Amino acid sequence: MDHNDSPRHHVRITARxxxxxxxxxxxxxxxxxxxxxxxxxxxxxxAQVLLHVTDRGSTRWSGMARVSVADVPDPGPAAAAFLDAIDAEALERAALARPDLGTAPHSLTQAMLTQLGEWARGV
Structure with a gap:
């Protein structure tokens, strides 16, 4: 794709x-x-800089831009595949062994959800 006719802008990003x-x-x-x-x-x-803009802040955007619209993927199929791969016995064992397992109502469910979240993040 030839973008030689596109206007060039000087962008400076300072990250700390x-x-x-x-x-x-x-x-x-x-x-x-x-x-x-x-x-x-x-x-x-x-170089190409892609800014993900928000509706907050005082900056007013004006001018022309190339705009791409993307759909956020449906997390359902990935979540279903993840849950299908869970060994129920391993989940129960891991949840019961958690140091943060409480004694209040629904504590085991909370421990299981926390454990699943950690496994999903690779923790």
Whole structure:
């Protein structure tokens, strides 16, 4: 895809720990207006910066942009596949061995849900 006729902008991102500041053509962008950013570059091509904008912050967006709309994937099929792979005996054993298992009503269910979440995250 040839983007040689696309306008070029100077983007500066300064990241420190979990915070980042963004400037476009020397103009500061309110950090609350950017939920995330991605920078990609193919060898021999200009870098592309993708800003995931939010509806918060004081920044007013104007001008032209290439816009892509993506659907958030349905988590149901992935969750179903994950749950189908769970060994019920292993889950019960792990939940009962948890140090945070309480004695209040529904404590075992909470321990199982916590355990499943940890397994899903690879913890």
């Amino acid at each position: 720990g979990d915070k980042a500041t963004v400037e476009i053509d020397g103009e500061w962008v309110d950090p609350r207006a950017v939920g995330a950013y991605t920078i990609t570059q193919i060898a021999g091509e200009p």
